[in-house]
Amino acid sequence: MTEAQRYTATEILAILSARQLRDGQVVFAGVGIPLLAATLAQRLRCPGLTILFEGGVIGAFVEPGKLPPSTNDQRCTKRANMVLGSADVLLLLQRGYVDVGFMGGAQIDQYGNLNSSFIGDPAAPKTRLPGTGGGNDISSLTNMIVAMKHEKRRFVEHVDFITSPGFIRGDESRGESGLPMGGMFRVITELAVFGFSERSRRMKVLALNPGVSREEVQDNTGFSLDFDETTAMTEPPTDSELQTLRLLDPERLFTA
Amino acid sequence: MLEAQLEPYTRLRENISKRDRSLREKVVSLEEAASFVQDGMKVGIGGSTMSRTPMALIWEVIRQRRKNLSCSRCIVSTDGDLLFGSGVSDHIITSWFAQGILWGLSKVMRHHVETQKKNYEEWSHMGIGMRFRAGGMGVPFLPMRAMLGSDVMKQRPEAKPVNCPFTGEKLLLVPALNPDVALIHVQRCDQYGNAQIDGLQFMDIDLALAANRVILTTERIVSNDQIRRAPDQTKIPFFCVDAVVEVPYGSAPHECFGLYEPMLKHMESYVAQVNADPVNGMREYLERYFYEPKSWNEYLALIGMEELLEASQRGRSIYND
Structure with a gap:
């Protein structure tokens, strides 16, 4: 079996995202791949990972095969340490108790700004998207990991609308906007793992996924990417990662 | 515009001083409770997404064909579709609007916002929370x-x-956001409105304190003695509440913590129907499930016994080890 056939695009997305988390961290997870990846990390390497959900949950252990259809459903509370109001769990971000925020994305730009509100002109939108939910709060207040599909129309120079702020216009603009803490940390796609340069705050490639070339990543991106001299090649998903992931999502709700 | 949204503090205080806040029985019918909602009102909606949605009240408000409601809720799901699609609301204040992550974008929301110019007013989730909280705290x-x-x-x-x-x-x-009336569904309360909420409380406590009136639907009405045995479980005090209706399965087809999970087969067929044709599909859905049934129980019967039982089985399993 060739490398590419061993797993789907969403499976490698979930697995590489899970690898970014560290035991002992407090992670605020959105629904879908983030929830799945955080739960995967908890099962594989990070039993002490504390997962927060915007519905008002601290420290859940989501049950395999019973993934919640949103982060506001009762399944999110399984084996949690505490449930509280949604405004209060979001305020934990503001106070600083959260190490990592973890979300999906519809459209992202070179500075890590995310758009989930409008395609086209907001005054007369081509498409009205669902909106921020807790995304704006999470990305405003903590360090972010974003897991998303890699397509040219999703990786654009400037997003149509900044729903969830990354580094705004780069350099110091995030802090100057009133967001002194947090910012984009990693972007994970089925093609590569990205970080952001210290100074300019532009997106750069940290590592290529197995079997993916620099050209392939650049061709699927709507702005020019920097590649470090040291751009690494990511280790392929292990059998244990794939098995555990498939155990968590046997119906393939989020890993189609 | 802002001035129109913010109620003067003296009027907020006056509204409360005029309410009968005594420990009095306030059980009414669903029809009577929904009639607290009048055309043009600001309506706060409890629960979140597909959870503890006051669906029976929304159902009855739609049947009473109210107009120009400005609705607010932390996150809306199919309830938002129904409020726009039925024509009772042209303004929804929320942080996220789709049927559910499983189904992508809501074609109903898109139709009403993109072509009908209805107003989806977007705030961050915490922004909605702070607005209800300011309302509940009595600060602007x-x-x-x-x-x-x-x-x-x-x-x-x-x-x-x-x-x-x-x-x-x-x-x-x-x-601050101080709705004229809040619609909230809970697992249990007494005839006075002391409300106990199991599991996720979302923004319901702030919403109840912020609103000028509160209508509760409850899965069951329990005795005041039962409430007094576990007062720490009471999340909304009786003097915030103006009407109480006992409505089993009052969130269907959404979930109610510990009792039933979302009725996903119904949700899926709903989504397929309205996303295929947001105008006619919605009209047919409303006709069949909202306008034609003679009672809430008849609506539940249309969702079907099997689906209700499956949802209940899954709902109660949250307490299994």
């Missing part, structure tokens, strides 16, 4: 640190970025 605004720097903030002239008078830092002030 609260400061917060999210939304700054984003286009979500730029779309909201009602929110004011300021420099903190103590530290000089940038902060965002969000205005």
